[in-house]
Amino acid sequence: MNIQKNGQGVNHEEIFSSSDLRKTFADVMALNIESSIPSEIIKFFKMFPGQTLLIKGKPGTGKTILSFGILKEICEKRNGLYLSMRVTPEKLYNLFPWIKEVVPERNVVNATPKKLNEVLESLNYFPGQPFDFDAALNFFKMLYENAEDMDNPVVVIDSWDALLGYLNLQENSVSFTQSICDFCHDVGTHLILISETDGPTDLDYIVDGVVTLLDTNVRGEAMDGQPYLEHSKSRTLREIRIDKLRGVKRKRRSYVFTLNNGQFRHFPPYDKMQIAEIEPLPDIDETHRSSGIKDFDEITGGLEKGGLTLFVVEHGVGLRYVPFLDQIAINLALKGIGVARLRSVGSALPEDYELTKRYKEIYFYKPESWTTWQLEKLFPSAKEYRKFLETIRKDKSDLMEFSLMEARKEYHNFLQDLRRKHSMIVEFLGLDTFEILYGTENTLKLLDEAIARASENNEILIAVAKRGMKSIEMITQLAAACFVFKDIVGSLFIYGEQPRTGLYNISSDEKGIHLTPVI
Amino acid sequence: MLSKKARIIIIEDDEDILDSLKEILNSNGYEVDTASNGEEGIKKCRSNLFDIALLDIKLPGIDGTEVLGILHKEFPEMVKIMITGYPSLENAVASLKRGADAYLMKPVNPSSLLKIIDEKLSEHSKKWSRCKS
DSSP, X not given: OBOOOOOSSOOHHHHTOHHHHHHHHHHHHXXXXXXXXXXXHHHHHXXXXXXXXXXXXXXXXXXXXXXXXXXHHHOSSSOEEEEESSSOHHHHHHHOGGGGGTSOGGGEEEOOHHHHHHHHHHTTOOTTXXXXXXXXXXXXXXXXXXXXXXXXXXXXXXXHHHHHHHTTOGGGHHHHHHXXXXXXXXXXXXXXXXXXXXXXXXXXXXXXXXXXXXXXXXXXXXXXTBHHHHHHTXXXXXXXXXXXXXXXXXXXSEEXXXXXXXXXXXXXXXXOOOOOOOOOOOOSBTTEEXXXXXXXXXXXXXXXXXXXXXXXXXXXXXXXXXXXXXXXXHHHHHXXXXXXXXXXXXXXXXXXXXXXXXXXXXXXXXXXXXXXXHGGGGSSSHHHHHHHHXXXXXXXXXXXXXXXXXXXXHHHHHHHHHHHHOSOEEEEEEHHHHHHHHHHHHHHHHHHHHHHHXXXXXXXXXXXXXXXOTTHHHHHHHOSEEEEEEEXXXXXEEEEEETXXXXXXXXXXXXXXXXXXXX | OHHHHOEXXXXXXXXXXXXXXXXXXXXXXXXXXXXXXXXXXXXXXXXXXXXXXXXXXXXXXXXXXXHHHHXXXXXTTSXXXXXXXXXXXXXXXXXXXXXXXXXXXXXXOHHHHHHHHHHHHHHHHHHHHXXXX
């Protein structure tokens, strides 16, 4: 292993030759925004040599996996070096076989207390003695004596607390840490320290960067008078908080991440859901249709025929949920099933036109009784309109009732037309449109009718409700299955209330929509 | 002003109302033609160019809202104003759905009629000039 001390001051010209500098900037510019690690962290390491990062978090929050994830992103020539105080190298390789790509077997240093004491004894170090720069250099050299030769290694010490404990250095932790960090700055070696706490520490001021991994919960919405249910509805949420990254502008203070398949993957803000050309997925079985989203089918077992599948849209989701429903509609259309869609309020997209042009089986229905509310514009003044209402002896509630009857009649005609063209019809209902037009009670009546149709025809029924709707609690009670779209720190997630599922991130690419569990 | 030179057709079966409307509009500079039923009205619209149609809802033969539907389909740029002595929610909604621009109850207030003609003509001229450009 080649660690060279450059003297007391860092020779920046040596470290940053013009070609290196160009390369560094090119690397920074070429950062892949889809990287599994937040791009700010990668940028932090690519910015200067000798950066020190502290990863904090309670046990089980994913600190080790994150450190390996960072090594994977920034180590180009298998120059990762991992000093393990907690887990044996064998176990690490078993748990994370992919780390072989970045950390050769010899470079996972088994830093047991025995080994550490041997090193200290050979340094003639006695407890309480201040740890100076040269001692730190020798300490590292001896620890890594068996590691492979490599230039500019990236060193991970897992964990720093354990190291200080084994060395009985808690009293001198600040000077020891400072020496180690100074040493890494001077030799241009990146250092990642892992700490078992998620609270503030003295180390926070010494290192160049601090990130904290948090294991929190995402809670379901409490129903009125049933706050105890809220706790039972909590789901695991993993969050990485970027406390400090010297010299790098944070895009966000925190991101949600997962440790799915033993790999760290964060979820950057995502607002460009794609509608892909998909291959139709066959029905799951006689009682369940496929959603057209493979991951969703695997999690839920598909969409149940004869009942209502409800999607609740939480505040902040916007229209990002629409392509999810589009993919369900496309899958049905590809199998020749007619899809009758009554969009939610405000969710008519320019893509609707493309969708209906491309898939002849998809039809959008606009409730004509909106026209009742537009009547006023036919009159020269509000006074004339009032006079008209007085003449016909109608008030607003009569108008609503009239609208409802008209809409119901027209919607039934619309469905009848579709039945002439397709032997099977699936309805997609934006229930907020119903509630705004016809009120809470009528929404439930119309939904009840639609459920009865689905049951009679043994067909699936999809509905969307928005958080804030007055009828949402009752609607939830009518659903055979209920899923919730939720925005968490800018990313879109879904979870099942019924059946109960964990939290899944929603993303899309040219192959369609994908769900990644937060575990 | 565009509205003063506009050509208007009145389709109305009540002769007294027809005459009084014609007089109001003529005296305000509009060129006016008349028809006493729907068929005649449609025929005249097909052979002459009108900027506005004033349509009674209750007509002998084809109903006024049906005439409205036909005229709206064939002459979408024409302003269509419905007039009725029998206002109802059904015929108001039908008028709206079939493309009416305004709905007036009898007896028609002359100043309201002139005001709405003026407004609708200028709205339409803006709309259609945008469409053409």
